[in-house]
Amino acid sequence: MRKFVIKVLFILILSIIAILLTIFLLNKITSERAKFKIKSSVTENLILGHSQPECAYNDSLISGFLNLSKSAESYFYNYIKLRKILEQNKGVKRVFIEFSNNQIEKGMNNWIWGDELLSERYSRYAPFMSFNEHLLICSNNRIGFLKNQPIISKRNFEYIIKNDYDFTTKIGGYNRLSRCKTDSILKFSNKANKVKAKFELSRTNIEYLIKIIDLCEKNKIKVFLIRTPMHPKNEILNNEISYQKILKEKFKDVDYLDFIDFPLDNSEFGDLAHLNFRGAEKYSLFFNNLIKDSLLFKNDKQKMINSKIAEFRQNLIK
Amino acid sequence: MLFNSLQYLIFLPLVFALYWGMNHRSLKLQNLLLLAASYYFYACWDWRFLFLLVFSTGLDYYTGLKMKDAHSVRMKKFWFWLSIGINVGFLGIFKYYNFFAESFAELLSGFGFQANLWTLQVILPVGISFYTFHGLSYVIDIYKNRIEPERNIVDYSLFVSYFPLLVAGPIERATHLLPQIKKRRNFDYTKAVDGLRQILWGLFKKVVIADNCANYANVIFENPEAHSGSTLALGAVFFAFQIYGDFSGYSDIALGTSRLFGIELLKNFNYPYFSRDIAEFWRRWHISLSTWFRDYLYIPLGGSQGGTLMKVRNTFIIFLVSGFWHGANWTFIVWGLLNALFIMPSIILNTNRNNLDIVAKGKNFPTIKELIQIILTFGITCFAWIFFRAKDLDAAFNYVKGIFSDTFFNLPHFAGKYYSFGTMFFIFLLIVIEWLDRENNYGLQKFLSKKTKMARWFFYLFLIVFIFIYSGQEQSFIYFQF
Numbered sequence: 001m002r003k004f005v006i007k008v009l010f011i012l013i014l015s016i017i018a019i020l021l022t023i024f025l026l027n028k029i030t031s032e033r034a035k036f037k038i039k040s041s042v043t044e045n046l047i048l049g050h051s052q053p054e055c056a057y058n059d060s061l062i063s064g065f066l067n068l069s070k071s072a073e074s075y076f077y078n079y080i081k082l083r084k085i086l087e088q089n090k091g092v093k094r095v096f097i098e099f100s101n102n103q104i105e106k107g108m109n110n111w112i113w114g115d116e117l118l119s120e121r122y123s124r125y126a127p128f129m130s131f132n133e134h135l136l137i138c139s140n141n142r143i144g145f146l147k148n149q150p151i152i153s154k155r156n157f158e159y160i161i162k163n164d165y166d167f168t169t170k171i172g173g174y175n176r177l178s179r180c181k182t183d184s185i186l187k188f189s190n191k192a193n194k195v196k197a198k199f200e201l202s203r204t205n206i207e208y209l210i211k212i213i214d215l216c217e218k219n220k221i222k223v224f225l226i227r228t229p230m231h232p233k234n235e236i237l238n239n240e241i242s243y244q245k246i247l248k249e250k251f252k253d254v255d256y257l258d259f260i261d262f263p264l265d266n267s268e269f270g271d272l273a274h275l276n277f278r279g280a281e282k283y284s285l286f287f288n289n290l291i292k293d294s295l296l297f298k299n300d301k302q303k304m305i306n307s308k309i310a311e312f313r314q315n316l317i318k
Numbered sequence: 319m320l321f322n323s324l325q326y327l328i329f330l331p332l333v334f335a336l337y338w339g340m341n342h343r344s345l346k347l348q349n350l351l352l353l354a355a356s357y358y359f360y361a362c363w364d365w366r367f368l369f370l371l372v373f374s375t376g377l378d379y380y381t382g383l384k385m386k387d388a389h390s391v392r393m394k395k396f397w398f399w400l401s402i403g404i405n406v407g408f409l410g411i412f413k414y415y416n417f418f419a420e421s422f423a424e425l426l427s428g429f430g431f432q433a434n435l436w437t438l439q440v441i442l443p444v445g446i447s448f449y450t451f452h453g454l455s456y457v458i459d460i461y462k463n464r465i466e467p468e469r470n471i472v473d474y475s476l477f478v479s480y481f482p483l484l485v486a487g488p489i490e491r492a493t494h495l496l497p498q499i500k501k502r503r504n505f506d507y508t509k510a511v512d513g514l515r516q517i518l519w520g521l522f523k524k525v526v527i528a529d530n531c532a533n534y535a536n537v538i539f540e541n542p543e544a545h546s547g548s549t550l551a552l553g554a555v556f557f558a559f560q561i562y563g564d565f566s567g568y569s570d571i572a573l574g575t576s577r578l579f580g581i582e583l584l585k586n587f588n589y590p591y592f593s594r595d596i597a598e599f600w601r602r603w604h605i606s607l608s609t610w611f612r613d614y615l616y617i618p619l620g621g622s623q624g625g626t627l628m629k630v631r632n633t634f635i636i637f638l639v640s641g642f643w644h645g646a647n648w649t650f651i652v653w654g655l656l657n658a659l660f661i662m663p664s665i666i667l668n669t670n671r672n673n674l675d676i677v678a679k680g681k682n683f684p685t686i687k688e689l690i691q692i693i694l695t696f697g698i699t700c701f702a703w704i705f706f707r708a709k710d711l712d713a714a715f716n717y718v719k720g721i722f723s724d725t726f727f728n729l730p731h732f733a734g735k736y737y738s739f740g741t742m743f744f745i746f747l748l749i750v751i752e753w754l755d756r757e758n759n760y761g762l763q764k765f766l767s768k769k770t771k772m773a774r775w776f777f778y779l780f781l782i783v784f785i786f787i788y789s790g791q792e793q794s795f796i797y798f799q800f
Contacts (some may be wrong), residue, residue: 001338001505008514011778018779019786119790147324151790162736 023149026156030127033165036088038066043091047226048078048212049098050111054175055274056228061284062291069098070172073121074111075208080125080133081171082212086219094296095216097209099225099256101236101243102273106200113140119151124170126152136204176277177270185271186233199239206250213254224255224296229262229283234272257301262286263313286312319362321571322525322789329359334578338505345502349476352579356481360445363485367443370408375478377404378453382460382467382474398461402454409450412442417646445485447643451610452478456492458614465492473499480581482572486565486795488586488606495581503580512763513577518781519762520570524795525785527748528563530741531556533791537733539707542717547726550717554700556738557707559745562591564796565604570760589756591699591749592677594691596660597670599699607643611636626666633665634658644706649714653705660698676757744784 044064047057051071059067068081078097086092102108111117113136122137126148138145159165216223225247230237237260247256268279275283290308298304319325333355340347361368381401388394456477459465468474477496483489538545538553545553569586576583584606593599600608612621616636622629634655641654664670677692678684684692701718708714732738752761766774 001507004505004507004510007511011514014775014779015782018783022783022786143324147790149790150786150788153787154790157740157787158737161740 023153026153027127030156030159030165034084034127035166036085036168038085038089038168040091043089044093045096046085046092047096048082050103052100052228052230052273053098054172055177055270056280056283058174058280058284061281062288067174068172071175072111072117074108075103075205075212076112077121077125079208079212079215080128083215084128086215092221094222094224096224096226097212098228100227101239103205104201104243104246105239106202108202108205112204113137113144115141115144118144118148122148123152123155127156177274178277179270180267180276181271182231182266182269199242206246210250224257225251226257227260229259229264229275231269231272255301257305259305261309263309263316319359320795321568322521325362330575337579341505346472349472349499353472353476353479356476356479356484359481360479360484363444370443371449371479374405374408374449374453375475377401378457379471379474382457383469385460386467394461398457401457405450405453409446412446414646448487448489449478449484451489455610455614459492468496482575483583486568488569488572488584489610490584494584498581506580509577509580513574515762516570516574516577516760518778519760520567520574521785522781523563523567523570523748525788526744528560528567529788529791530744531560531563534732534734534738534741535560535707542720545720545732546728546730547721547723548728549730549732550721551726552730554704558700558703561703561796568795585759589752591696592692592753592756593695594673594677594688595664595695596657596698597664598673599695600661607640611640615639629665630662633661648711649705649708652711653702656702656705679757
């Protein structure tokens with residue numbers, strides 16, 4: 001029996017070493033071979049964020065911009081993605097980061113280490129993560145961390161089999177939303193009892209937004225926080241006071257572009273949070289005109305945005 | 319709790335340590351521990367069905383004793399049929415009631431009648447077909463005076479519920495398992511190591527072969543219209559390896575696990591894809607079920623004693639029942655029927671026992687004739703698997719029609735095609751290892767045994783690494799649904 005136990009322990013230790021080595025090697029191979037090189041014509045301006053910018057910025061209508069937003073992607077993964085992009089794309093001059101009301105909420109923690117999204121997000125970015133970043137996942141979701149190691153390794157192994165290391169097609173892009181469920185959602189939400197949830201801050205997500213800004217500054221890249229239009233009846237706007245407070249306290253030195261009041265019909269929203277393709281087209285063209293009108297070089301950018309929005313609204317009324 | 323889950327990785331060493339830790343105390347305690355562990359293992363799926371398992375166990379235990387103590391043949395028959403009736407009744411209600419109700423409603427609507435029959439909204443208790451067959455064999459054996467009833471309720475309960483075989487077999491016999499349960503077990507180092515090796519091989523077949531093949535087979539079977547004839551044929555091959563890896567992998571893990579506790583289970587697979595004819599295939603595939611049907615259905619029906627016609631009739635019955643055992647769907651019945659048709663020529667020509675030996679025994683390679691026989695047998699087996707896998711008969715016939723279309727000679731193409739090359743490599747590895755080990759109990763048993771220890775260990779680590787890589791998909795075993 002003793003001999004057997006010793007042998008099993010020996011196999012166990014060897015297996016653990018072999019597995020750790022496999023994880024390390026596969027991550028290393030993927031990390032070294034991964035291509036984040038973006039076409040030079042669109043490398044100057046990048047848009048990052050979650051599903052709201054993903055559906056709002058039709059980058060084919062905005063010259064010199066590339067939308068790299070991905071739905072349900074927190075600042076934590078935005079940061080890892082951007083770090084890799086900046087390593088391989090020296091031509092990036094500006095980064096536009098979505099700063100929306102839901103991105104400060106505690107629910108964002110689930111987007112970082114929650115079980116639901118872990119296998120998709122963590123396994124995608126694991127090869128590019130530092131030890132401390134792995135540790136963050138592990139300390140907040142040990143089982144999820146362990147369960148995802150084979151998923152990560154399988155993904156890396158498949159990159160090798162297919163010799164496919166082009167990550168530019170895997171890390172986000174404009175999502176053409178065709179649905180329009182706004183009216184039905186509003187009808188339902190009017191009947192439903194609304195319970196206002198207590199606001200709690202996601203410190204980790206905010207911490208990684210600060211890291212994104214620091215990373216850009218280190219690379220001499222201009223950062224803009226941006227808020228894309230949302231339906232005025234979206235309940236997430238209930239945290240507006242806390243949102244403005246955090247914006248002023250933590251990001252007062254960062255340029256902030258707020259498009260929340262951009263006029264859109266219900267038919268131009270996919271739901272209360274996302275623009276559909278009609279809304280995206282309208283907003284992207286407006287945004288493109290603003291950029292052409294040198295918005296980014298103005299001193300009071302928000303003033304210009306507000307006046308242009310007012311002008312746009314007047315034209316719509318006419 | 320799946321054999322390929324993190325939960326089982328903790329459960330097994332824990333039970334193993336407790337089991338051998340109390341070895342010096344008493345056999346009773348060991349059996350009680352195994353029974354408690356088995357009930358916990360089963361309750362992990364759905365604790366409510368534990369009551370059904372306990373009831374079924376209690377019923378067979380009680381009727382077994384009553385049959386023995388019966389003063390008249392009439393009373394013995396009464397207890398026998400009570401047990402059979404309730405066991406088969408449960409199986410019928412949980413597994414077949416909806417099928418019969420729906421089929422009957424369809425039949426009536428064919429005659430112009432509208433029938434709104436009540437169907438049950440219940441899930442199938444996992445392993446019910448397996449533990450019911452355990453109980454049935456026990457009761458039948460007592461009735462036929464082949465065995466004495468077991469008086470120790472713990473030992474009998476363990477015979478029915480022993481966790482390695484509880485949910486997907488092998489279907490054990492009282493004559494084989496009960497004596498082992500009642501005998502004091504001593505730890506055997508060689509057997510325990512062999513058990514671990516068999517678990518490793520079973521995990522490889524399940525996680526690396528079956529779960530990967532499932533990805534491609536699912537893509538192809540779910541949308542056959544979108545695929546060429548050659549792709550559909552490849553889909554059937556993927557499914558053939560999926561079901562083999564899945565079920566024989568499960569059996570290997572079950573046998574290996576049991577060996578760790580000093581109990582030998584019946585062999586369930588014996589390299590079926592190296593069979594030279596369909597009769598040999600059925601002697602090598604799901605052996606515990608085939609022999610169960612042989613002993614408790616085929617032979618009581620007269621077996622091969624009454625001439626060719628009797629043999630033909632009995633063979634058809636046994637295959638149809640076997641198909642129906644797998645599930646309440648016409649696809650399984652047609653699958654059984656097809657196998658009966660495939661085996662029929664050898665039954666009529668009395669050549670069904672031609673290939674009793676191991677193919678190319680003592681040689682490295684088969685002869686050309688043997689190779690052709692193996693490929694042909696595998697081909698018709700794959701054809702029958704299409705019916706086993708398809709969701710209904712229409713889908714199965716469309717699938718077959720798709721294979722024999724003019725796109726049969728196109729290059730196969732399907733989602734994930736490039737990733738499938740890795741899977742094909744592992745299928746090739748499986749074939750090579752099982753071929754080299756076909757004279758042993760399971761693949762890997764003696765593989766590389768003549769090489770250095772270092773080479774063998776390196777290969778085991780290679781398997782462990784790939785089991786780890788593919789373990790993230792953690793899919794259930796196909797035979798759990800039966």
